[in-house]
Amino acid sequence: MNVDALDQALQVLKSRKDTWASLPVARKAEYAQGVIDGYVRVARRQVEAANRAKGIPPDSPFAGEEWAHPCLTVRTLRLLRDSLRQIAKFGRPLIPRRWLRTRPGGQLAARVFPLSLPDGLLYQGFRGEIWMQRDVTEENLGKNMAGFYRQTNPVGKVALVLGAGNVAAIGPTDLAHKLFVEGQVCLFKHNPVNEYLAPFIEEAFDELIRDGFVRTATGGTEVGEYLCQHPEVDEIHLTGSDRTYEAIVFGAGDDGRERKRNNRPRLSKRVTCELGNVTPVIVVPGPWSAADVAFHAENIATQIINNSGFNCLSARVLVVHKDWPQREALLDAIRAVLGRTPQRPAYYPGVKKLYDEVLAANPDAQPVGPCRSGVIPYTLIRGLDPADRGNPCFASECFMPVLAETRLAGGDAAEFLSHAVHFANETLWGTLCANLIVHPATARALGSQLEDAIAELRYGTVAINQWAAMGYIWGSTGWGASPGHVPADIQSGIGTVHNTFLFDKPEKSVVSGPFRVWPKPAWFVTNSRMGSIFARATELEANPSLLKALCLGVTALRG
DSSP: OOOOHHHHHHHHHHHHHHHHHHSOOOHHHHHHHHHHHHHHHHHHHHHHHHHHTOOOOOOOOTTTGGGGHHHHHHHHHHHHHHHHHHHHSSSSSOOOGGGGGOTTTTEEEEEEEEOOOOHHTTTTTTTEEEOOTTTOOTTGGGBBOOOGGSSSSOOOOOEEEEEEESTTTHHHHHHHHHIIIIIEEEEEEGGGGGGGGGHHHHHHHHHHHHHEEEEEEEEOOOHHHHHHOOOOOEEEEEEHHHHHHHHHOOOOOOOHHHHTTOOSOOOOEEEEEOOOOOOOEOOOOOOHHHHHHHHHHHHHHHHGGGGGOSSSSEEEEEEEETTTTTHHHHHHHHHHHHSSSOBBBSSSHHHHHHHHHHHHTTTEEEESOOOOTTTOOOOEEEOOOTTTTTSSHHHSOOOOSSSEEEEEOOOOHHHHHHHHHHHHHSSSSSSSSEEEEEEEHHHHHHHHHHHHHHHSSSSEEEEEESOOOOOOOOSSEEEOOTTTTTTTTTTTTEOOEEEOOOOEEEEEEEEEEEEEEEOOOTTSSTTTTTTHHHHHHHHHHSSHHHHHHHHHHOOOOOO
């Protein structure tokens, strides 16, 4: 560990933090544009490097998956740039009044997707909203946006951003949030698992590094510990596990556990974080056709397979009605998709030990495909007892391609949904995101009870019919845990990233899509043109146009 280099980096940031805080907003928008241009330059090289690191050959059906990350990074930065330009002109991002609605009980909801004609063309029938905390109204919304930029004399701060090891987009979008939403200069520490991303992040953020507003560091736990404790670090943002958070905030070993029990953090600094989730997929019983079953088998299997299940938003627990006639057909169809999909290298450290622990607790688990060195097979665990609260599939994030299924009772769809919401809230660990799949006829029968269930789910993002990952990749929807966690019970974390409209008090994001989508969604693991679609989408997001959207639509039709 080069202590002198770390100290020097922090001294540079300290000397520049007030300059960044008071920098004209229009100039910050120019820096955001510079990062966009940088990511367009590095995108292909980054994708190739990530595939090599994850053991994915160029001819693999998974080779296009990594293209989603420069795409969503560029989109998030472009939306931030646009908001900064509006703040420079109008004092806050502009949101049309027609995009606002007040829910029963007075809660304000803002529609934040689609934002443009290309959005609407490429995501027909999709919608994204942010539901605000209860003291935000249509009348005072402007006073609850872009809080940093409403300050007369903002105070500069140095933020330490601890990068995630799994997904290439997390680090740069977390970094962008601290820079452009919270107005802080940043030391970004790369995660050892994906340090191969360092040259691409540093090239894309080159102008900010050159001007002393960003610095980067590599290294392991000892570097992170040194930086977290450093007096020149004012705030910390982490994407990772709750165990890492607890080690930072309370310390390791017996002393750390004692501090946590007594709620005595060893750090007084503000720490924001996103720490994973046991993500439920709640399937509301309804009159599904064979085609419906086939579509959602691909939808759910994608959520298991993507990135080998090393995602905080991967499907973890399938919640179904115990007497739904199509329950077994859906499970068999999911298994069939998994069986047709090649196995993937288990690149994330420690996953084999965790997988063995899950198998020991669930001896009836059904691996799909052989168990072999360097691979965690896609695995289904059927009929898990919903009362078994201590089962690792419920009580902790099983960071791997494993899906547990559990069955609940209910006299009708409404009663089942009520039970499922209670189960998700009270039994499953975490509050990051949840998925609901509900047939249109069932949704009509439920009426307002469906939105009531969405409101009752204590999650930062709730997705209807499509993967909650939409709430991450759109950028305009916020991403983070349900508000209200405290250090001693951190669950999925504190704070929100993305949120490119800069709402100060979001409660949750609600994303929805059609029950079935044609053509096949680009993110489905069964889409043969995933890479081509996301590569074109990256170009579109950097500089949107209707012509680019139409060309992308043609590519999507071939998937």
